[in-house]
Amino acid sequence: MSDTNHSNSNPFAYRKSSLNSKEKSMKGLLAFATYFIVACALCIFGKIIINGYPVLLNKGLSFITEKPQTLTVLEIEKNDDIQAPLENYENMLSSNVEPLEISNLKEFKKSFGYVTFDLESGSLIGDGYLMDIEKENNGLYLMFKERRQPEKLGFSIPQDKKFTIPKAELEIIQKNDPDLITSEVTNKEINIISKEVTIAKGEYPLKKVGFDALEKKTTLIFQMRQSYPDDEPDKVIQCVIPETQTITVPSSVYYAAFDEEENGTIPLVSEKSIFSSKTLSEFSLPKGAYKLSPASLRIFTANGGQHLHNLDRGSVVVKLDEAKTVTLAKESYDRLIADNPEIKVSNVQDKTQEVDYVSFTLDRDSEIQLNISDYQAFKEANSINNKFKPNAEHTHSYSGGGILGPIVGTACLVIICMVVALFTGIAAATYLNEYARKGGFTKVVRLAMLNLAGVPSIVFGLFGLGLFVMLAPVMTSSPSADSELLIPIAPLGSAPELRIAEAEAILTVDPELSTTLSAETARSAGAKKFYNGWLYLSFQGWGTCMLAGGFTLAIMVLPVIITSCEESLKAVPMGFREAAMALGATKWQSIRTAVLPYAFPGILTATVLGITRVAGETAPIMFTAAAAEKSDLPWQGIHSSGFGAFVDFLQQSVQALPYHIYTVAGRIPQSEYTEPMQYGSVLVFMIIVLLLSAVSIYLRIKIRNKIKW
Amino acid sequence: MIQIDNVSFSYDLGKTNVLRNISLDIPEKKVTSFIGPSGCGKSTLLRCLNRMNDLVETSRVTTGEIRIMDKNINAKDVDAIELRKNIGMVFQKYNPFPKSIYDNVAYGLRIQGIKKKDILDAAVEKALRGAALWDEVKDRLKDSALGLSGGQQQRLCIARTTAVQPKIILMDEPCSALDPIATAKVEELITELRNDYTIVIVTHSMQQASRISDKTAFFYLGELIEYADTDTIFQNPAQKQTEDYISGRFG
Incomplete structure (x- = not known):
């Protein structure tokens, strides 16, 4: 009975009851839920960091400064005197996780002959030769006036060669080039x-x-x-x-x-x-350079003759404002001059260039990982001595190089999206909060916006595809023949350059033809676009490009932006507006000087939240902007200048980080080589998002300290 | 200066009038105070004078008219912006912008498009001197206005108002958020400003009304009960309600 006595002496003693046990179990449950979330987060981040950091460690900075590449895994027998350019050799060392057994490393210089010359306007050269020049002169894009089949084309035969052709074809050759064949037939x-x-x-x-x-x-x-x-x-x-x-x-x-x-x-x-x-x-032809008619050349082409002419369409007449100084490797230059009799060059200078090379001995049969571009350099460097010959070669897409393309693409998309979303979002929020009557309309608008926030992102993707990719209007003088709606504006179109017209399949039609007929003509001729001298507002869509992607993302993120902008506008005290108005400010003046500046920290937070959300979206950009494979950064490969270049830039498709991760993780065959890339990309992505958030928090605190009330 | 002629006012398109048939003349370069219990419409009437009630979309002056400098201010050809440039207003809760002291005072001039630094400098100094604030803040004009004490902030708001040189200054319970010492300074300032401006002040404090105003209007439930010289109202009110209110029997 001492227990009872005890409880009598202490009226507040702990008593077991269902309430008390419930209290305990509830506390346990709530704590469990919390720690469960923490544990999940730790697992996810832990996995990403553990799997991702070795990639960053191995590749270092090159992971974010190089474009994605295909990785080749080669089985190479041990060999001595393997040669490679120093740069590619170093890339090989860094892309192999396990060190290779290499000895006898020697550095030497190899010299290459090249030629600089001035290419003059009016030169008549074949398509392939034009490409050659452009390839070796980065960023060059030569326009041409017209296509013309030259009377004679150069054709060189490196060794004495025997040809066996149908008799009918021989007769054609003999008719066109009577002096060509001197040997016995x-x-x-x-x-x-x-x-x-x-x-x-x-x-x-x-x-x-x-x-x-x-x-x-x-x-x-x-x-x-x-x-x-x-x-x-x-x-x-x-x-x-x-x-x-x-x-x-x-x-x-x-x-x-x-x-x-x-x-x-x-x-x-x-x-x-x-x-x-x-x-x-x-018959046989001794080695040497010949000049012969296109018809004859066509026959030689089909029988093993090598040249870079486009015999169907003729050579191009280069159009230049002034002679252009270009560089070409010696062999390419010689071939250019020999094969194109009507080329005009001046100021030809032979030069040599020294490139750092290494030669080394591979001590053991090994498996070597090489980016595909490095592999090609190795192959080329050892093409003569034949020392670098893999027994087997496996390729793994996107597993080499880095992720520069996706990072740049995501940045471009985010910038376009935020410019569009912030402009319209702040404007709409300001209108709703400051100008619009409080009533049915604003309620409906707000409700619609809330609903928009709940729409799945893939729906936005399809919406963007339908609206921006396929329907949005563009101002152009060479509209698509399949445009949904064509509105002629003025007869001020500028004729497309022949080269552009060919590349984009633009058909120039009679200016007398009506719009519908022009489009019809172009379609039936198999052309994609037409030009008839008019400037059109064409509802043909912007195509799969970052502008379309940016707009789609903007529409998706608008509800978030508008809602948080409105919240931050509401947080600005009414007194500021009244004080400004009482001093004789107009409504807009009071908003601009006494409301928006003080809503800025909130808008900034909304912006960064928006950026992190937008940067991570895959579905909306899948159909509207993203390319799985693209070797150029968006500003590369643009041939126009001024404002046109900016428009072209916006019309580029881009790689994007989330889409790249999706591609690497889910769309290509998986292997031990793709997995690190995938975690590396995720880790980099996570770091970028964390950095952005940190910057925003810092900015917010700083600005908030400066303006508070 | 201000003639209020049989004015009724509604916040809900005329369904219920919160002011009913108010008529009074406010003299030039005098201090006129509006007193009355909470919800009697004195602040509403004040905000009618510079059309601040326009911010409430459903508000209407339902009868009568308000003439300022002999112009009906609700007439179609009156621009509320121009009107407010001539009628300054000081609010119950001091509300300087979170900017520097200088920028606060210069705000009204800047939005009128004045950018020249020497003009602004002179105007700011004049306004701050006028508000008896110059000596206190002249060394820290670039500091945030929010670093000032409450009384200083309210005087800064008065300076901000006088900087645009209005004819009339409306004050909506300017001292209700201030301690007695700050209140005394603001009252002293109001007494000085009377020489240059017509001042209309809404106050909850009858002592304040009796100390600073030349004329006093007593409102009750949306109606003007009595309007007379301050001395008359406080010593010899004509209406029983006025007497009851100022002797503290209700309100």
């Missing part, structure tokens, strides 16, 4: 077999070799269910034959597409061999 008769095959209507599997053969060498009507993916060349795709057809095919096609013992996969209803004969002429 021997004729011989051969039999050739071709097959007449009948294919039943239906759907059949088809390999890529078969597809190529059918596509290029036959008249078969067929359709593929999908295109062949570049990274899986052995994939078999279904091919649809809409009706039963009988065609005659060369035997090579027969083996590629129909013969089951070879590569063939399509069954045949019937087949028949057709024997025929034709006369082949054989």
Whole structure:
């Protein structure tokens, strides 16, 4: 009974009751929920950091300063005297996690001959040669006046060579270039077999070799269910034959597409061999440079002659305001001059350039990881001595290089988005909070906005695709032939440069034609755009570009921005507005000088919240802006100048961080090489977001200290 | 100076009038105070005078008219902005902007488009001297106005108002947020300002009204009960309600 006594003496003693036990269990439950969240966060961040930091450690700064690349993993036998440019050699060292066993490292200089010359306006050169010049002179983009087939084209043969061509073709050569063939011509008769095959209507599997053969060498009507993916060349795709057809095919096609013992996969209803004969002429040409007509050159091309002319469309007449000084490797220059008789160059200077090279001995058979660009440099450097020859070579997309492209793309998207979202968001919030009557309308607008905030982001993606990518208006003198709506503005269009017109398939049509007819003409001619001298407001969309992506993201983030801007406007004391108004300020003056500045810290917070949200979105940019693969940064490869260049810049598609992570993590074959990239990208992304938040908090505190009331 | 002629006023498009048939003349270069219990409409009437009530969209003067300098201020050809440039207002809660002292005083001039530094400098100094604040703040004009004490802030607000040189200054309980010493300074300032400005002041403190004003109007439930010289109101009120109020029997 001492217990009872005790409780009698202490009226406040602890007593067991259901309330007390509930209190304890509730406290436990609430604490558990909290710690559960903390544990989850720690797991996520921990995993990202643990998996991601080795990448940053290995690649260092290059992870964020290099563009994404394909990684090649090579099995190389041990060998001595492997040569490589120093730069690529160093890249090799840094991209291999396990150190390679290398000895006998020697640095030396290798000199390359190159030529600088002034290319003059009016030069007539072939397409391929133009590309050559542009490739070696970074950023050069030459316009041309017209295309013209030169009377004679240069054609060089490095060694004495024997040609075997049909007799009919020889006759063409002899007619066009009577002086060309001086050697003896021997004729011989051969039999050739071709097959007449009948294919039943239906759907059949088809390999890529078969597809190529059918596509290029036959008249078969067929359709593929999908295109062949570049990274899986052995994939078999279904091919649809809409009706039963009988065609005659060369035997090579027969083996590629129909013969089951070879590569063939399509069954045949019937087949028949057709024997025929034709006369082949054989002759030889000694090595040297020749000048011959385009018609003859075409025949040599089909029989192993090498040149870079576009024989179908003719050479281009270069258009320049003044002679342009360009640089070209010695061999390329020699070929340019030899093959293009009507080129005009002046001020030709031979120069040499020394490049740092290394040679080394690989002591053991190893597996080497190399970015694809480095691999190409290695191959080139060892092309003569043949010391760098991998036994096997595996490629892993996006696993080499860094993530500069996605970082830049995300930055561009975020900037465009925030410019658009802040401008419209602040304007709308100010209108709603300061000007609009408090009533039904504002209520409806607010409700709509709240609903907008709940819409899934993929819906915004589709919305952006429909509105900005495919419908938004552009002002252009070469509108798309498939434009939704064309409004002619003025007959002030500027004719597109021939090169642009070719690249973008712009058809120049008769200015007398009406808009509808012009578009119709262009469509039926297979052109994508047309030009008829008028400037149009064309509702053709902006295409997949960062402008469309930025606008889509802006629409998505607007509800957040407007709501928080309104909150910060509401937090500005009424007294400021009244004081300003009482001093004779107009409404806008009072808002500009006595309201907006003091709402700024809140707007800043909203901005940064918006940025972090926008930067992480994948769905809205998937259809509107993002490219999985893009080697150029958005400002590279723009050929216009001034305002046009800015517009072109905005119309570039970009890589973006979240989309890149999605691609690396989910859309390409996974391997031990892709995984670190994926975590590395996530880690960098997380660091960027954290940095942004930190900056915003710092700014907010600083500004808040400066203006408070 | 100000003629209020049979004015009724409503905040809800005329459904209920919060001011009913008010008529009074406010003399030039005198201090006129409005007294009365909370909710009697004295602040509303004050805000009618510079059309601050325009900020409430559903407010209307339903009958009568207010003439300032012989112009009906609710007429169509009166611009509220121009009107407010001539009628300054000081609020119950001192509300300097979170800017420097100098920028606060110069605000009214700047929004009128005056940018020349020497003009602004002279105007700021004049206004601050006029508000008896110059000696206290002349060394820290660039400091934040929010670093000043409450009384100083309210006098700064008065200086901000006088800097644009209005004809009339409206004061809405300017001392209600201040301690007695600061109140005394502001009252002293008001007494001085009387020489240059017509001042209308709304106050809760009957002592304050009796100390500083030349004329006093007593409002009750939206109606003007009595309007007379201050001495008359406080020593010999004509109405029973006035007497009850000032002797503290209600309110």
